[in-house]
Every structure is written in structure tokens, then in C-alpha cells.
Amino acid sequence: MHNSFLFIYFEKQSTFMKQEDLVKEIASIRNLMEKSSKFISISGISSVLIGTYALLGAAYAYYEIYGFDSQMGYRDHYVNEPVIIVKLLVTAMLVLFASIFTGVYMAIKKAKSNRQSIWNTTSRSLLYAMAVPLCTGGLFALISISKENYTAVASILLIFYGLALTAGSNYTFNEIKGLGILEIVLGLLALLFPGNGIIFWALGFGVLHIIYGIIVHKKYE
Amino acid sequence: MNFDLTQYNKIFENKVRLQIMSVLMANDEYDFNSLKSILDVTDGNLASNLKTLEKENYIEVFKTFVDRKPNTRYRRTIEGEKAFEEHLKALEKLIKQQYK
Numbered sequence: 163m164h165n166s167f168l169f170i171y172f173e174k175q176s177t178f179m180k181q182e183d184l185v186k187e188i189a190s191i192r193n194l195m196e197k198s199s200k201f202i203s204i205s206g207i208s209s210v211l212i213g214t215y216a217l218l219g220a221a222y223a224y225y226e227i228y229g230f231d232s233q234m235g236y237r238d239h240y241v242n243e244p245v246i247i248v249k250l251l252v253t254a255m256l257v258l259f260a261s262i263f264t265g266v267y268m269a270i271k272k273a274k275s276n277r278q279s280i281w282n283t284t285s286r287s288l289l290y291a292m293a294v295p296l297c298t299g300g301l302f303a304l305i306s307i308s309k310e311n312y313t314a315v316a317s318i319l320l321i322f323y324g325l326a327l328t329a330g331s332n333y334t335f336n337e338i339k340g341l342g343i344l345e346i347v348l349g350l351l352a353l354l355f356p357g358n359g360i361i362f363w364a365l366g367f368g369v370l371h372i373i374y375g376i377i378v379h380k381k382y383e
Numbered sequence: 384m385n386f387d388l389t390q391y392n393k394i395f396e397n398k399v400r401l402q403i404m405s406v407l408m409a410n411d412e413y414d415f416n417s418l419k420s421i422l423d424v425t426d427g428n429l430a431s432n433l434k435t436l437e438k439e440n441y442i443e444v445f446k447t448f449v450d451r452k453p454n455t456r457y458r459r460t461i462e463g464e465k466a467f468e469e470h471l472k473a474l475e476k477l478i479k480q481q482y483k
Binding site: 181184185187188190191194195196197198199278279282283284 | 401402405406408409410412413414416417420421422471474475477478
């Protein structure tokens with residue numbers, strides 16, 4: 163009697179263990195499928211920094227165009243003056259390179275601590291997915307500038323950057339898709355309200371990056 | 384207890400093989416080195432389990448050279464896909480039976 167009770171007890175115990183193992187096994191499969199197909203080493207803090215660079219760049223550009231103590235609507239300069247164009251281009255390039263450097267450097271650091279390699283199948287897919295819209299947008303903007311067509315430059319950059327993010331979002335955090343769509347919306351708004359490009363540009367590349375960086379940091383880091 | 388084990392696949396009893404197949408289900412293609420780093424296994428262990436899967440015709444192997452270094456990539460076959468899905472169904476059934 164006592165023996166059979168013990169037997170039932172152990173029988174129960176062992177099936178319980180097995181059950182737990184099976185659930186664990188399925189969870190590990192899921193986890194691996196996710197981890198192998200998503201590049202999760204993007205750093206939220208780098209996104210906050212990149213947003214800050216963009217805001218600094220935008221503030222400098224604003225100062226160059228409107229002057230320091232401008233009245234509402236009064237401009238010291240217009241964007242079609244050659245000196246201003248060169249200054250703005252150099253600022254944009256500086257912001258771009260500082261952003262790329264910060265993003266890549268912090269991703270490498272995070273990949274190391276995740277024990278993920280930085281150059282793997284997933285990061286390659288992410289890069290290829292983003293490269294097509296990014297290069298198209300960059301060339302589109304440069305050609306527009308060379309044709310002295312400045313009104314749509316901020317829109318073009320925002321829209322193509324948004325397209326690049328939505329294209330890349332399959333290979334990284336899901337939140338990136340939302341960020342991409344918001345960038346596209348801002349780009350379209352910039353087109354709708356010409357002359358305010360710099361404000362939408364600062365919202366899209368500055369404020370949104372900072373907000374999303376904080377979200378990713380809170381959720382995943 | 385009578386478990387229905389007809390769908391339970393012996394090939395996937397090995398954890399590394401199950402993991403390899405999981406990665407190849409989520410990705411169309413994966414190379415040897417990326418597999419090695421994500422599964423955190425030795426070269427020999429990975430290679431022998433890949434060989435088993437290849438023999439079963441569950442995966443396909445593509446060999447190319449990048450800068451004169453061999454670059455081996457793997458893809459799941461339709462057969463492998465079916466086998467993996469059936470194995471998952473079997474696991475699911477096992478769990479349901481144990482809940483009863």
C-alpha cells in the first residue's frame with residue numbers, strides 16, 4: 163500500500179518534469195528562431211545620441227538661416243545662397259558621419275556583450291534591406307540640390323529614411339517599423355507645409371530618435 | 384502511459400540538430416560560422432550534426448569561397464520543413480496528453 167503510493171508519487175513527479183522539459187524545449191526553439199533572424203544589437207542609447215546630434219545640427223542650421231535674435235518669420239538668409247548651402251551640406255555630412263560612427267561603434271560593443279557577432283547573416287540582411295531606399299533617397303536629395311530644387315529635400319530624406327526603417331524592421335526590433343512610418347508621415351507633412359523643412363527634420367531625426375532610443379533601451383536593455 | 388510517438392522524430396532528439404533546424408526554419412539561409420556562434424558549439428559537433436541532417440535530406444549545402452576561405456551555407460529542404468513541423472506537432476501532442 164505504502165509502496166504503491168510512493169510509486170504513484172514518483173510517476174507523477176517524473177511526468178511533471180517531462181512536461182516542464184517539453185515546454186522548455188519549445189520555448190528554446192522559439193527563442194532561437196527569433197534570435198537567429200533578428201539583429202538585436204542595436205543600442206537604444208546610440209539612438210538617443212544620434213537624435214541629439216540631429217537636434218544640434220538643426221539648431222546650427224536654424225541659426226545660420228534665421229540669425230540669432232530673429233523676429234518671427236524674419237530670415238537673415240535664404241537657403242539658395244551658395245555659402246549657406248555649403249555650410250548646411252557640411253553640417254548635414256558631419257551629423258551623418260557622427261551618427262553612423264556612434265551607431266556602429268555602440269552596436270559592436272553591444273554585440274560583444276550579447277556574444278553575438280556583428281557581421282552575420284542577420285546584420286547583412288538588415289543592411290541590404292535598408293541600403294536600397296537609403297541610397298536612392300540620398301542620391302535623390304543630392305540631385306535635387308544640384309538642380310537648385312531645395313523645397314523637397316527635407317521631405318525626401320525623411321520619407322526615404324522611413325522607407326529604409328520599415329524595410330529593415332523585419333530583421334530587428336519590431337518597434338522600428340513604427341518609427342519608420344512616423345518618419346514617412348513627417349516627410350509628407352513637410353511636403354505639405356513647405357518652408358518648414360527644418361522643423362520637421364528636427365522632429366524626425368532628432369526628437370523621434372530620442373524617444374525611440376529610450377523605448378528600446380527601457381524594453382530591451 | 385501510451386504516448387503516440389509515430390510523429391516524434393528521432394533525428395531531432397539531439398538538441399543541436401533541433402536547434403540547427405530551428406534556425407534554418409526562421410532563415411532561408413545560414414552559414415557555418417554564424418550557426419556556430421549562435422548555437423555556441425564546437426566545429427566538430429556542429430559539422431557532424433549538419434552531416435546527419437544532410438544525409439537525411441533535411442538540409443542542402445552550398446559551398447562557395449569568399450577571399451579564398453571556404454564559406455558554407457545551409458538551407459532547409461521541403462522534406463526537412465515537413466519533418467520539423469511534424470516533430471513540433473508531436474511535441475505539442477505530448478504536452479496536451481500530459482495535461483489530461
